[in-house]
Each structure stands twice: as structure tokens, then as C-alpha cells.
Amino acid sequence: MVAILLQALRKEKSRDAARSRRGKENFEFYELAKLLPLPAAITSQLDKASIIRLTISYLKMRDFANQGDPPWNLRMEGPPPNTSVKGMKIAYCLVWIVAACSNI
Numbered sequence: 587m588v589a590i591l592l593q594a595l596r597k598e599k600s601r602d603a604a605r606s607r608r609g610k611e612n613f614e615f616y617e618l619a620k621l622l623p624l625p626a627a628i629t630s631q632l633d634k635a636s637i638i639r640l641t642i643s644y645l646k647m648r649d650f651a652n653q654g655d656p657p658w659n660l661r662m663e664g665p666p667p668n669t670s671v672k673g674m675k676i677a678y679c680l681v682w683i684v685a686a687c688s689n690i
Contacts, residue, residue: 612634619629619637622644632640 615634615637616629618641619632620626622629622637622640624640629637
């Protein structure tokens with residue numbers, strides 16, 4: 587009888603700990619979502635996987651915008667005529683965001 591009560595108490599304690607951990611994780615996920623450059627109407631509806639996917643896409647986009655072309659584009663002689671590198675980066679970043687958002 588005592589063993590059954592102890593087991594029930596351990597299960598309850600474990601359940602409470604898991605619930606608390608999930609609550610903390612959810613809080614951090616939604617704090618991360620609020621940092622994304624997206625409207626609150628979108629970020630408030632994201633699930634955890636989408637938050638991670640969009641965060642990774644955003645960080646890659648930011649790195650690309652700060653670092654320049656990826657190594658596979660270094661063989662090009664330069665940008666196509668009548669285009670600026672910055673303009674191309676911005677266009678690429680916008681395409682990246684749209685693609686990431688369409689996968690939500």
C-alpha cells in the first residue's frame with residue numbers, strides 16, 4: 587500500500603516537473619518568435635517547429651546580408667549589368683523570407 591502511494595507521488599511529481607519544463611520551453615519559444623522580423627499576428631500563430639525554421643532562415647539571411655555572396659557564387663565576374671549587389675541581397679532576402687513563411 588505504501589509502495590503504491592510512493593509510486594503515485596513520484597508520478598505526480600514527475601508530471602508536474604514535465605509540465606513546468608514545457609511551460610518554460612514554450613515561454614522561450616514565443617519570446618524567440620517575438621524577435622523575428624514578422625508581424626505579431628503571424629508570430630503569435632507559429633508552432634515550435636515553425637519558430638525554429640524561421641529563426642534559422644532569418645539568421646542565414648542576416649549572415650548572407652552581412653557577409654556577401656556564398657562561396658558557390660564567387661566564380662561570377664561581378665553582378666549582372668545595371669544591378670547593385672546590395673539590391674540583389676535585399677531581393678534574395680525577401681525571397682528567402684517568403685519561402686520560409688510559405689512552409690509554415
